[in-house]
Amino acid sequence: MTVGDISTLLVWGAMTAFTVGFLAYTADLARIAEAAARAAGRPRAARALAAGGAGGSAAGSSRAAGPRPAAAGGGTGAVPAAGGSRRAEGISRATTYLGVLLLLAGIVARGIAAGRWPTANMYEFTLVGALVAVTVLAVVLRRRYIPFLGVVVHGIAVLALALALLVFYVQADAVQPALQSYWLVLHVGVAISATGVFTVAFAAAVLQVLKDAREAGRSRLDTPWQRFEPVRAGLQRWRVTGPAWEWLRSVPSARELEALSFRLNSIGFVLWTFTLIGGAIWAEHAWGRYWGWDPKEVGTFIAWVVYAAYLHARTTRGWSGRRAAYFVFVGYAVVLANFTVINLFVTGKHSYSGL
Amino acid sequence: MSATGTSDQRYTPEGIDDAFAGDTLVLPQLGPVGWLRWAWRQLSSMRVALLLLMLLAVAAVPGSVFPQRPQFPEKVARYLLDHPALGPLLDRVGMFDVYTSVWFSAIYLLLFISLVSCILPRTRSHLRALRAQPPRTPRRFERFPALGSTVSGASPEAVVHAAASTLRGRYRRLPRFRTDVRDEGEGTWSVSAERGYLRETGNLVFHLALVGLLVSVATGQLLHYRGQTILVEGHGFANAQTDYDTFEAGSAFDPATLVPFTLGLDRFTSRFDPRTLQSRAFLAEVTLAEPGKNPRATTIQVNHPLTAGGAKVYLQGNGYAPDVVVRDAAGKVAFSGAVPFLPQDTVYTSNGVIKVPDVSGGQAQIGLVGSLLPTAQQISPTIWRSIDPEPSDPVLVLAVWSGNLGLDTGRPQNVYTLDDARMKKSVEADGTPATLRIRPGETVALPGGLGTLEFRALPRFVALDLRYDPALAFVLTFALAALAGLATSLFTPRRRVWVRATPDPHEPRRTLVTAAALARGDDIALPTEIDRVLAGLPTRPDGPAGPASSDTRSDTEPDTDHDRDAHSRPALDPHDPEEAQT
Ligand code: HEM
Numbered sequence: 043m044t045v046g047d048i049s050t051l052l053v054w055g056a057m058t059a060f061t062v063g064f065l066a067y068t069a070d071l072a073r074i075a076e077a078a079a080r081a082a083g084r085p086r087a088a089r090a091l092a093a094g095g096a097g098g099s100a101a102g103s104s105r106a107a108g109p110r111p112a113a114a115g116g117g118t119g120a121v122p123a124a125g126g127s128r129r130a131e132g133i134s135r136a137t138t139y140l141g142v143l144l145l146l147a148g149i150v151a152r153g154i155a156a157g158r159w160p161t162a163n164m165y166e167f168t169l170v171g172a173l174v175a176v177t178v179l180a181v182v183l184r185r186r187y188i189p190f191l192g193v194v195v196h197g198i199a200v201l202a203l204a205l206a207l208l209v210f211y212v213q214a215d216a217v218q219p220a221l222q223s224y225w226l227v228l229h230v231g232v233a234i235s236a237t238g239v240f241t242v243a244f245a246a247a248v249l250q251v252l253k254d255a256r257e258a259g260r261s262r263l264d265t266p267w268q269r270f271e272p273v274r275a276g277l278q279r280w281r282v283t284g285p286a287w288e289w290l291r292s293v294p295s296a297r298e299l300e301a302l303s304f305r306l307n308s309i310g311f312v313l314w315t316f317t318l319i320g321g322a323i324w325a326e327h328a329w330g331r332y333w334g335w336d337p338k339e340v341g342t343f344i345a346w347v348v349y350a351a352y353l354h355a356r357t358t359r360g361w362s363g364r365r366a367a368y369f370v371f372v373g374y375a376v377v378l379a380n381f382t383v384i385n386l387f388v389t390g391k392h393s394y395s396g397l
Numbered sequence: 398m399s400a401t402g403t404s405d406q407r408y409t410p411e412g413i414d415d416a417f418a419g420d421t422l423v424l425p426q427l428g429p430v431g432w433l434r435w436a437w438r439q440l441s442s443m444r445v446a447l448l449l450l451m452l453l454a455v456a457a458v459p460g461s462v463f464p465q466r467p468q469f470p471e472k473v474a475r476y477l478l479d480h481p482a483l484g485p486l487l488d489r490v491g492m493f494d495v496y497t498s499v500w501f502s503a504i505y506l507l508l509f510i511s512l513v514s515c516i517l518p519r520t521r522s523h524l525r526a527l528r529a530q531p532p533r534t535p536r537r538f539e540r541f542p543a544l545g546s547t548v549s550g551a552s553p554e555a556v557v558h559a560a561a562s563t564l565r566g567r568y569r570r571l572p573r574f575r576t577d578v579r580d581e582g583e584g585t586w587s588v589s590a591e592r593g594y595l596r597e598t599g600n601l602v603f604h605l606a607l608v609g610l611l612v613s614v615a616t617g618q619l620l621h622y623r624g625q626t627i628l629v630e631g632h633g634f635a636n637a638q639t640d641y642d643t644f645e646a647g648s649a650f651d652p653a654t655l656v657p658f659t660l661g662l663d664r665f666t667s668r669f670d671p672r673t674l675q676s677r678a679f680l681a682e683v684t685l686a687e688p689g690k691n692p693r694a695t696t697i698q699v700n701h702p703l704t705a706g707g708a709k710v711y712l713q714g715n716g717y718a719p720d721v722v723v724r725d726a727a728g729k730v731a732f733s734g735a736v737p738f739l740p741q742d743t744v745y746t747s748n749g750v751i752k753v754p755d756v757s758g759g760q761a762q763i764g765l766v767g768s769l770l771p772t773a774q775q776i777s778p779t780i781w782r783s784i785d786p787e788p789s790d791p792v793l794v795l796a797v798w799s800g801n802l803g804l805d806t807g808r809p810q811n812v813y814t815l816d817d818a819r820m821k822k823s824v825e826a827d828g829t830p831a832t833l834r835i836r837p838g839e840t841v842a843l844p845g846g847l848g849t850l851e852f853r854a855l856p857r858f859v860a861l862d863l864r865y866d867p868a869l870a871f872v873l874t875f876a877l878a879a880l881a882g883l884a885t886s887l888f889t890p891r892r893r894v895w896v897r898a899t900p901d902p903h904e905p906r907r908t909l910v911t912a913a914a915l916a917r918g919d920d921i922a923l924p925t926e927i928d929r930v931l932a933g934l935p936t937r938p939d940g941p942a943g944p945a946s947s948d949t950r951s952d953t954e955p956d957t958d959h960d961r962d963a964h965s966r967p968a969l970d971p972h973d974p975e976e977a978q979t
Contacts, residue, residue: 215670215673215675216670216677218675218676218677219676219677219678219679219698219699219700220699220700222678222699222700223700301918304918308887308888311883311887312880312883312884312887312888315879315880315883316880319876319877319879319880322876323873326869327700327701327702328699328700329711330702330709330711330713330862330864331864332869332872333614334467334468335460335465335467335468335495335496336468337461340457340460340461341461343457344454344457344458344461347450347453347454347457348454350450351447351450351451351454354443354446354447354450355447357443358443358444358447359443359444360444361444361447384461388461390468
């Protein structure tokens with residue numbers, strides 16, 4: 043068995059761990075949803091209590107509560123979500139950590155097998171991207187346990203690893219002259235990290251939009267769809283204001299989620315800016331021009347402009363909040379398309395996928 | 398987000414000003430000046446900037462959908478052939494050259510005008526803010542997102558000075574917070590403090606750097622030149638416009654910027670992975686002679702361009718250039734030299750044409766068209782292919798044409814294709830096309846008594862790309878400044894802190910201390926800031942720091958019940974531009 047084979051096995055192991063993690067977070071979320079649904083049936087006082095423990099919010103009364111550590115303010119303490127159990131939470135977290143360790147080991151082994159940094163083709167890019175995304179998730183969840191983020195990010199990580207192992211896989215090998223540069227580490231490494239960070243930010247933005255709709259008591263499923271009325275009736279059970287989404291009570295406010303998504307997106311955006319500039323510097327060395335509107339360059343540029351528009355939307359009257367989150371969806375979609383569609387279906391200078 | 402959605406009741410605490418208060422659509426007064434002023438106002442509004450950013454993103458998309466002429470001219474030509482109806486229409490609206498099209502340029506130019514119109518007033522007000530004192534302590538603290546209170550045995554004045562000193566931090570020259578202590582009368586003192594001016598500074602640097610970037614890129618476009626040439630081992634070229642195969646320059650290009658150096662290719666070596674046949678290393682060993690300097694041996698590699706005469710020389714391609722001699726029927730040398738054959742695939746199956754003019758009277762011109770197979774393998778009586786990019790067993794496979802090459806038509810010719818309009822293909826006796834297969838060192842007779850072909854050697858060639866862009870350093874500097882400004886502006890917290898100390902009306906020797914803090918956007922470290930300040934206060938007139946209590950008010954809505962007491966207090970809306978403009 044070669045080091046390359048060991049690496050592949052480890053990646054399969056990581057994927058298994060992430061799958062278990064995905065199920066664990068989902069089960070946790072289901073339990074919370076159930077508890078929330080039960081609480082919704084109880085009288086008001088009990089409900090306030092249940093929710094108070096969950097949201098970590100300081101409602102009016104707690105302001106007079108005397109000295110307490112300020113760090114707990116804003117609900118960032120590691121309180122378990124209402125209805126979730128510490129044990130389920132522990133299992134979910136443990137599988138996350140296990141998966142991260144396995145994946146890290148797999149990536150290191152891959153680098154050893156190839157005799158270089160493991161960031162040269164789509165397979166390796168996907169591995170490292172999944173690693174960054176789940177690691178960022180683990181850091182975010184340490185501050186505040188939000189199983190929904192675990193579900194989304196693990197789901198994306200499992201899909202990504204499956205795609206990597208089944209479609210993108212190439213033998214570990216040395217690289218062609220154009221890739222023999224320290225920029226392989228800098229430019230590609232930073233691009234991967236940005237993608238990983240954007241993934242978690244995206245998950246937070248999804249939750250923000252759901253929570254926002256719930257807080258506002260507004261669902262598109264509440265108003266008639268005219269010709270598609272039967273479809274709406276079928277989906278009625280899933281309207282965000284309905285009991286199926288009762289668990290949204292236990293997640294942080296849309297405002298806090300927006301703040302989380304913004305923090306992550308701004309880190310991602312700075313990294314993405316570096317990717318763009320680093321890419322241009324490398325292109326100057328390798329291709330003889332810093333910018334040539336190559337398909338990959340165009341995709342990166344579009345994603346950059348969309349995220350820049352997001353940052354502006356946040357501070358533009360009438361565009362902040364939910365509408366700004368839509369930019370995150372578009373931006374993330376462009377980042378993913380720039381990686382998959384451009385690499386696989388468009389010929390350009392970035393044809394280094396190895397496929 | 399206010400759960401009730403009562404957006405008309407938004408509350409803004411004191412100390413928050415809205416820099417974009419004028420951001421509403423007001424119909425202009427008539428008259429050209431009025432319209433101009435209106436247009437300028439629109440351009441400098443965030444909403445229009447946002448719109449232009451969105452437009453820019455959308456406008457960039459067609460460039461990755463349709464082939465682009467500067468990158469792939471052949472693909473554009475093929476697209477036009479395949480879509481005779483739609484193609485010309487798309488061409489007319491610039492879909493095949495999106496990034497220099499009128500509409501694309503219009504969008505980014507408008508965006509930059511918008512940027513400037515927005516950045517100038519902001520720079521002015523930031524410079525003013527840098528000189529101003531922090532905003533006065535608001536009368537009431539209740540509505541701020543972070544609050545704290547404590548009691549102290551020290552006098553209000555001492556308390557407030559201690560708080561100010563904690564806020565300023567250890568370095569006198571580089572205070573963390575800028576502070577302003579004032580006596581509010583009746584024994585009450587307060588300090589107001591602000592930090593995070595770098596946030597706006599970074600933001601302005603970022604936007605100004607973008608303008609600088611655009612200007613430098615445009616300058617480079619005007620002054621640059623770029624040339625391409627193919628150089629065979631043992632040959633050289635001079636940096637003169639006529640020595641390039643293709644040459645292209647900006648409209649302000651000055652031919653005097655062409656430093657007349659010469660460059661000779663001594664040797665080219667390559668290495669391929671024996672299993673995957675992927676390239677692993679390309680190395681061009683060259684001799685560079687710059688005017689006024691001794692010639693020196695150096696190398697060019699991918700990722701390692703050579704700097705010569707202020708320009709950069711890139712190794713962009715390589716291949717084989719069979720060195721052949723063609724003698725005509727009269728035995729006279731009609732052609733002699735190395736002819737570059739262009740590689741088509743990873744095993745370097747290379748295509749090319751040897752064009753042989755007529756040198757003795759009455760002879761036909763000859764065209765030899767075909768491929769070079771670096772490591773040839775015969776797979777059927779008539780089919781040969783290459784199995785390795787290394788020249789282990791090179792074979793030239795050529796078809797023979799004779800007639801008129803069209804060299805004298807005056808039209809520029811592609812050296813890699815044969816214009817066969819007035820040529821005739823040689824055939825064997827049985828009517829099949831005549832094919833020559835020849836290895837280095839061999840000489841074969843051309844069919845039909847046209848003469849002989851000798852394959853002397855197989856030197857390598859390199860494709861070199863020369864580029865001169867005097868604005869490169871500026872482009873890089875502005876790009877890095879933009880990055881630094883961006884990171885500074887996104888990661889610098891902007892906070893205001895106020896501390897007020899009042900004599901306790903019930904206990905004259907006691908001082909009541911209250912503190913409030915406000916941040917731009919959400920700021921998880923805000924309560925910590927208050928804790929730090931209060932922890933640093935004296936308890937007794939000369940005593941040590943005492944206990945403090947602080948509390949953050951979070952606007953978390955644990956519940957969506959609209960009738961709960963939550964709404965007896967105002968919500969600070971992070972999405973509210975007014976707050977975000979702190
Ligand atoms: C080339 C086009 C532009 C790009 C790529 C761009 C990019 C950015 C980025 C990345 C930020 C984030 C920094 C931050 O949020 O603090 C930002 C902030 C900002 N930009 Fe731009 N910008 C552009 C044009 C404009 C224009 C035309 C305006 C004004 C009309 C403008 C006004 C602002 C303002 C006010 C902020 C601060 C937003 C905030 O308060 O957070 N920008 N810009």
